[in-house]
Amino acid sequence: MNQIDTRKQTLEFNKLQKRLRRNVGNAIIDYNMIEENDVVMACISGGKDSFAMLDILLKLKKAAPIKFDVVAVNLDQKQPGFPDHILPEYFKNLEIPYYIVDKDTYSVVQEKIEEGKTTCGLCSRLRRGTLYSFAEKIGATKIALGHHLDDIVETMFLNMFHGARLKAMPPKLRSDDGRNVVIRPLTYCREKDLIQYADHKQFPIIPCNLCGSQENLQRQSIKAMLIDWDRKTPGRVEKIFKSIQNVSPSQLADKSLFDFENLPLDREGKRKEYAFDEAQVSSSNIDESMFIDVSNI
DSSP, rough: OOHHHHHHHHHHHHHHHHHHHHHHHOOOOOTTTTTEEEEEEEEESSSSHHHHHHHHHHHHHHHHSSSSEEEEEEEOOOOOTTTTHHHHHHHHHHOOOOEEEEOHHHHHHHHOOTTTTTTTHHHHHHHHHHHHHHHHHOOSSSSEOOOOOOHHHHHHHHHHHHHOOOHHHOOOOOTTTTTOOOEEETTOOOHHHHHHHHHTTTOOOOSSSSTOOOOOOOHHHHHHHHHHHHHHHHTTTHHHHHHSOOOOGSSSSSSSOOOOOOOOOSSSSSSOSSSSSOOOOOOSOOOOOOOOOEOOO
């Protein structure tokens, strides 16, 4: 590789890095994800997204106008073949505080789920419960997960197509019991950017197929659909995400969000100016004298 190519790659990576840091910073500000003296428990699975999230959070920590701490936490679910030496070595090289939490959720999932069925749902619930309780134990005030913009949009379509619900992943979530707050700092980041970032940083990626579960075909189908849209109509995925931020309850159909039953007619006030003048009637079989003059009522 010649010097010009090297300079070009460096320039492109610097742009990528700035874009990701800006997106994470904006998401944190927009949703007030991190506050003064927060202890952020960064959940690291060993995948590209959580590695990138940790890397960016640590860099923002140094430059942020507020003080907060970041603690890396990995949940070792005792999957056969899991390389349990990789993450401790990585965290030690970064010289950051970390915990490896051992919880044999793998055995529970294998016992509960029939062979051939997708294990991801139960595995996710068990993992979430363990992380919630551990966050309380160490005094973490925020739990940071590595979901990105594509994850959020995919989840929305999954819920629409397979659950008949208009629901996605919020950038910030308080648990039902109010004892934990989950944040997603990568909310504004595209997966394709995170892939490039991980490739350049050479994170020690741990594959997520060690448990032997079937690939979530429904999510993969949605992902393929979004990739095709991205290719044919660049910017469409971002617009779908922006629609989640710009909701009009009166234009949907959820009776719990908008009172459709009680919409009284009110023509007493000044009429809003319409886009067109009143229509001129060119033909009718109705006797206008039949109409009631309501102007004096």
